[in-house]
Amino acid sequence: MTNPAAADLIARSNSLGSDPKNTNYAGGNTSAKGTDIDPVTGEPVELMWVKGSGGDLGTLTEKGLAVLRLDRMRSLVNVYPGIDREDEMVAAFDYCLHGKGGAAPSIDTAMHGLVDAAHVDHLHPDSGIAIATAADGEKLTTEIFGDKVVWVPWRRPGFQLGLDIAEIKAKNPQAIGCILGGHGITAWGDTSEESEKNSLWIIDTAAAYIAEHGSDAPFGAERAGFGALPEAERRAKAAALAPTIRGIASHDKPMVGHFTDAEVVLEFLASEKAPALAELGTSCPDHFLRTKVKPMILDLPADASVDDAIARLRELHEAYRADYTAYYDAHADENSPAIRGADPLIVLVPGVGMFSFGANKQTARVAGEFYINAINVMRGAEALSTYRPISDAEKFRIEYWALEEAKLQRMPKPKSHQGRVAFVTGAASGIGKAIATRLAAEGACVIVADLDLEKAQAAAAELGGTDVAIGVAANVADGDAIQAAFDEAVLAFGGVDLVVNNAGLSLSKPLLETSEKDWDLQHDVMAKGSFLVSKAAAQILIDQKLGGDIIYISSKNSVFAGPNNIAYSATKADQAHQVRLLAVELGEHGIRVNGINPDGVVRGSGIFASGWGANRAATYGVAEEDLGQFYANRTILKREVVPENVADAVFVLTGPELSRTTGLHIPVDSGVAAAFLR
Structure with a gap:
């Protein structure tokens, strides 16, 4: 049974985390203190439940909580070796855990445990961080909140920050929270309801003050020629640029992309301050x-040509890599982890939008x-003051923190197709659906392309949300329709790495009954x-310069002369030779072309269900329900071929x-001996 304090904590966390104005995805943490029965002694024991490392407040469950004994956690103060060795305290949290299971304690555990309050919230609201990153943030904190909220100068998250906030809470009994310079906010309360109320008061008060007292044009005037292109034009340009941009972001390791042309992005990119503010970087x-x-x-106007x-x-990519390498070299020492890659994760194109990248779509x-x-x-800070993020040296201390590196090393090994984007035609049913399912299971993002959009979208939904797969309409016989489908694909995932030509149909007829229309x-x-x-x-x-795969689902009929099947077998032979031709032509680009x-x-x-099965059964003189076994009996292995067998071959290739x-x-x-390749 969930402890009441933990239950209240989960409810509060979900409430706060469900609204993006309060905190970003997976950002911040919350805690609650209370008592429970120690199963060893049968006596009450004081505990703390705190959101563990890596969780998300909006979707937090009991499994995402770390549970610690407060007496042991607070006793760490007595063995704290000082700020130069504060990272050692994270490992010590493991010796304070109560019970089995639960999440790993995060770096912010000390903040929650050392502050003398039953409930503590640490959040990353845009309005709060705007005050935290303003050049005169300390002065603004007093002006906005009076003595109810206290300014805390920037300090990297850790044990010392927990001690600092605990001291501030003790010295300012009237305070309900604090602004953490360059970082976010922390609030507390005697009850879960009070803590949430105090957090929301800080967030909403900051937002209201910015709205009332801030500049109407915090980013300055619009730059001539840098405004948003009309929607159709900007999305067409985004689709044309996406493969090149994905290749840029994937120079060091494969990345999946995401595109947005949200108004907030387009407005920022059109402003005169955008280049300078972007150069300053982020702070939290x-x-x-x-x-x-x-x-x-990109430093070109919106109407610049795609070329x-x-x-x-x-050119900018080369400069970016050099700049990032210089940043690494300037701050790294002999104990720093190796550079993790010098490519951008955010690429901004004025008039068009933002391309963002990661190891997977989410x-x-x-x-x-x-x-x-x-x-x-940046808007909030510039509206009231001047945006001043933490220094590059401090950013480096966190980006290449030994604790952050350890966290990355604990991540599960990526699946074989993670970071790859697959476009599968005829994927709403049959072989295509089996291929899409297998590739998604192996970590790929999948575009389920089919003549029937509704079925394509339904098949994609079965694979997971839009972070895994999307369904698109694709009449493969229409060049414009195909281009539109690929445009959707690159806007959804940044590009394409793996294409499966699977769409097909068949009319089982002898030569004299095959019409020109059939052919x-x-x-x-x-x-x-x-x-x-x-x-x-x-x-x-x-355009991506990342190589790739094109797979043709051909047929044994491409080499086997079956009866009453002239149109289907001839077109399969055509496909089979396309494999050979394209393998030769595209090989210089690292693109492999293979067939199955x-x-x-x-x-x-789907082909057999549409009447082909009945025709083939009639051709061979067997009942339609026996056709699969008929095919199996004529093979060397006497085993029926099913869609998943074809999907396995695509996976291996x-x-x-x-x-x-x-x-x-x-x-x-x-x-099938008659179909052996020679």
Whole structure:
């Protein structure tokens, strides 16, 4: 049974964390103190429940809490070796834990345990951080809050900060909280309700003061030519730039992207102060750990051509890498972790929007949300004063903190396809759906492309939220429709790495019954369709400069002369040769092109369900329900081929094990001797 104090804490945390004005995603932490029965002694014991490392307040559950004995936690004051060795105290928290399970204590545990209040909230509200990063933040704190809120000069989170805030609380009994310079806010209360009320009062009072007393144009005037392009134009330009920008962000390691053209971003990028403010970087540790110390911003007007923008972005990338390396070299010492990469995580394009990047889609999306938080912070600080973030030296101390490095090292090993974006045609059912499902399970982001948008979206929803997969309409026989689908893909995930030409249909007819319309339909969907998909994909892959994979789901019929199947088998032979041709042509760009030749897949197949199965069964003189076994019986292994078998082959071909393989066709047919490749 959940302790009442813990239950109140979870409810308060969810309430505070559900509103982005109070704190950013996974930012801040909350705590509650109370008593419970020690199962060893049967006596009451004073405990603290605190949000553990890495959790999110809005979705916090009991499993996300660390539970510590207060007597032991507070006894750490007696063995604290001083600020030069305060990091050692984090390991000591483990010796204060009560019971089994729960989350790992975070660096802010001391702040909660040492402050003499039953309930404590530490949050990162935009309004609070605006005061915390203002050049005269201490003076503003007094003007805005009187003696109810106390200013705390910047100090890196840790045991000493906990001691500082505990002392402030003791010396200022009238205070309900404090502004942490460069960082955020902390509030407290005797009850959970009081703590939440005090937190909200600080946040709302700061916001109201900024609105009432702040400048109407905190970012200055709009720069001529840097205003937002019309929506259709800016999204088309974003789609054209996205592959190049993703390649820039992925120079050191593969990244997934996110794009937003939110009004707050476009307004900031149009302003005269944007370049200088962007150069100053973010301040709150949660912000710059997600966004890097500063973004890369294009210095061309909104109407610059795509070619000019790409050329300039590449120049700026070189300068950014040199600047970040200089930042690392200036502050690193012999104990610093190795540089983690010198590419930007936020790329800003005036008139168009913001591209943000991370190891997966959620991380990329959240990085963008954090930079919007940073814009809001800069707006508030500039409205009242001058934005002054913490120094680069302090940023480095956190970015390359040994504790932060240890946290990164504890993260689970990435799956084989993490960081890759897969575009699968005909993916709402059958083989395509099985491929999309397998790739998503292996960590890829997936675009489920299908002629039927509703089915595509339903199939994508089965794979998870939009951080995992999206559904798009894709008539593969229509070049404009294919381009539109790929534009959606790159705006959703930054680019594309892996394309599966799976869409298909079949009409089982002998030569004399095959009409010209039948022939054209088969070739439009598969031969022409594969060509159009591969052409659109190749442009993205080349622009990214990251290599990639194109897979054709061909058929054993590409080499096997089956009866009454002229149009289908001919177009499959066309696809099979496209594999060879494109493998040769695209190899210089690191793009691998391979094919898979399945036997007839009956179970779960959209083609078979549409009447093809009945036709083939009639051709072979068997009942339709026996067709799968009929196919299996004529193979060497006597085993039926199902969609998941084809998906397995796609997984292997696009994984790290076959990185030197291109131009290959893999049979997935249980062994059809007549279809052996020669």
